[in-house]
Amino acid sequence: MPAAPSSVARLVLASASPRRLELLRQIGCEPALTVAAEVDETPRRGELPPALAKRLARAKALAVARCHPGAYVLAADTVVACGRRVLPKASDEATARACLALLSGRRHRVLTAIFARAPDQRCAARLVTSAVTFRRLAQPDIAWYLDSGEWRGKAGGYAIQGKAAMFVRALGGSYSNVVGLPLYETAALLQGLGCRWHGDAGDRR
Secondary structure, three states: OOOOOOOOOOEEEOOOOHHHHHHHHHOOOOOOEEOOOOOOOOOOOOOOHHHHHHHHHHHHHHHHHOOOOOOEEEEEEEEEEEOOEEEOEOOOHHHHHHHHHHHOOOEEEEEEEEEEEOOOOOEEEEEEEEEEEEOOOOHHHHHHHHHHOOOOOOEOOOOOOOHHHHHEEEEEOOHHHHHOOOHHHHHHHHHHOOOOOOOOOOOOO
16 A cells, blocks of 8 residues: 655655755755665766766666655766766866867756665656757856856756856756756655655645
8 A cells, every 4th residue: 555645744855965855845845864876877888868877866866766665765966068068067177178168059958867766665756858059158157157066066067056156048947957957857756655744735736
């Protein structure tokens, strides 16, 4: 028998990302716990961006769910892709500079896979894609952004919610997806599994 929905869900966020936690709080959802999933995020040979995002989100959720079997567990993985190429999380200036130079004047995709597991072991998943187009970046633009330090640890070497917003000429799709968690789809996914929280309006048109 499926578990009855609770008025206030015990939700574990399988992520150490402060951005994802902030986004959940934006819709009134406060996880009981946040846990960083220890998962190797290295792409497999020939693995396309959608497959990578979906595989990692599932792996993160199930890894954390093993330690929290009585909770709802939510995980996500965001991939920045230029064509079939997956851009790395920038850990140094050289990587961030290369990412920004590649994205300059071009359209790229931001894909976030979300995966949730309920206490009764039912699972649900979604993949959300947004299209982002950067204006052409001159070397002073790139140098200025690198000096900000916002690129550290960010997929594709930028954070749309920060100074890089001035580089975005066009955005198609979910803004919160580009930040790291598509809120409409996440709320629908959790609701579908019976997860409820204070402020949950129930009917999302």
